[in-house]
Structure formats: C-alpha cells, structure tokens
Amino acid sequence: DAGVTQSPTHLIKTRGQQVTLRCSPKSGHDTVSWYQQALGQGPQFIFQYYEEEERQRGNFPDRFSGHQFPNYSSELNVNALLLGDSALYLCASSLGTRDQPQHFGDGTRLSIL
Amino acid sequence: GQQLNQSPQSMFIQEGEDVSMNCTSSSIFNTWLWYKQDPGEGPVLLIALYKAGELTSNGRLTAQFGITRKDSFLNISASIPSDVGIYFCAGLDNYGQNFVFGPGTRLSVLP
Numbered sequence A: 001d002a003g004v005t006q007s008p009t010h011l012i013k014t015r016g017q018q019v020t021l022r023c024s025p026k027s028g029h030d031t032v033s034w035y036q037q038a039l040g041q042g043p044q045f046i047f048q049y050y051e052e053e054e055r056q057r058g059n060f061p062d063r064f065s066g067h068q069f070p071n072y073s074s075e076l077n078v079n080a081l082l083l084g085d086s087a088l089y090l091c092a093s094s095l096g097t098r099d100q101p102q103h104f105g106d107g108t109r110l111s112i113l
Numbered sequence B: 001g002q003q004l005n006q007s008p009q010s011m012f013i014q015e016g017e018d019v020s021m022n023c024t025s026s027s028i029f030n031t032w033l034w035y036k037q038d039p040g041e042g043p044v045l046l047i048a049l050y051k052a053g054e055l056t057s058n059g060r061l062t063a064q065f066g067i068t069r070k071d072s073f074l075n076i077s078a079s080i081p082s083d084v085g086i087y088f089c090a091g092l093d094n095y096g097q098n099f100v101f102g103p104g105t106r107l108s109v110l111p
Helices: none
Strands: A004-007 A008-015 A017-024 A031-037 A042-052 A053-057 A064-067 A074-078 A087-094 A109-111 B005-007 B009-013 B020-025 B032-037 B045-051 B055-058 B061-063 B071-076 B085-092 B097-100 B104-111
Touching: A004 A087, A008 A017, A017 A087, A031 A074, A042 B097, A074 A087, A087 B009, B005 B085, B009 B020, B009 B061, B020 B085, B020 B104, B032 B061, B032 B071, B045 B055, B045 B061, B045 B071, B071 B085
Parallel strands: A008 A109, B009 B104
Antiparallel strands: A004 A017, A017 A074, A031 A042, A031 A087, A042 A053, A064 A074, A087 A109, B005 B020, B020 B071, B032 B045, B032 B085, B055 B061, B061 B071, B085 B097, B085 B104
16 A cells, blocks of 8 residues: 655755656545645645645745646646745645545655755 | 644653653644654654544554643653654644644654
8 A cells, every 4th residue: 555655755956946746645545735844843734635626725925836636646836946945845645524634755855056 | 823832842861761742722723633753754643633632542652632622742651762753743724624733842762
C-alpha cells in the first residue's frame, strides 16, 4: 500500500524562476493538501484540492497555484520565486470528509539561490 | 487567524523517563492530531482525537482532547532513543476544512 509520494526530493532554483512540485496521494485518498514548512517551524497550509478543484486556500499569494488530476495526483506551482520561498514543501492526502487525518509525504526541499 | 502554541519548545530527558507536552489555543478546535517528524522526513500521524475529553492511547503514547476544546496533551511513557524528534499538534480550523499546526516540541532523549 503506497503512501504519499512526492517528487523531486530536492530542487535548487534561482530567484524569478518557476517551479512545479508533484504529489501522488496515498492509495484510496481523494483529497490533497499542500503545506510549506520553513526551517524550525510547523507546516503552514497553502491550499487543498478535492474533486479537481481548490477547496480552501491559506494566506499565500497568487504566485502559488495548484492542480489536481482525475487520478487524484496533484501539482504545486510557484512563479517568480523569492529567496523566502526556500522551504520544505509537504503534500498530505486524506479521504473526502474534512476531519479525516492527513497523511504526509516526505516533502520536496526547495532551495532558492 | 487561529494559532496553536506548544510547550515546552524543547526538552531533554533521560532514556526511560516519561514525557508530557501540551498544545493550547485561544480558539476552539473540533479535532486534534499529534504528529512526529524525524529529520528529512514528513510528519507521521501518532494519534487523532475527535471528542472533547477523549483519551486515546497508541502503545506508549497517550493523548487527550481537552474538555474546553482549546487544548490537548501528549504523554510518552518510558522514553527510548527512537522517540527523538519534533512533535507537532494540529487542530481542525473553524471552517472544518483544514488543519492548523503548532510550532512543535523538540524532544531529545539522552542515553
């Protein structure tokens, strides 16, 4: 039973570039949430996708966008990268109903130079 | 927005000791989760709590959902070296749509 998988594991970009991160949810899960975790802090909610639509969004600018595909996998896109975007980006999946626990992948470590 | 506070921020204990950590908020949360994160990995779910007053165990771990719905605690009994890591609490937000995470408690276990 595959858990949440994310790719790539590490990524280095420069300011102004664009990046796409990918996530495959745990088998049987249909909801994907994305989080940003800065060093030494807890995860901060970016947005959540359900039925291929953004269901809720945290306090992140429009440079952060996403997509969910019919197979429930998801992408996180970040445009015009800033140094402050350097962080661990975590994907979490869950099943439909909103109070279900979220299961996390190991994240993508994004470094901006 | 809703925020969670965790205490202590970090703690050092001897192997075999019991550990207690707290999560508090000024807002009511309807679901509480406890996660553990090891370096280079994503958070791993330890315990989920759904009802005020609920007490749930998972092996050496015990967590409780506070009666006021504004707090939760996690206890670890007879700590072992692999308990080392960062423990996060998370509460389901007001809209019932997503989880707010605390800043974490860093646990170190001395042999």
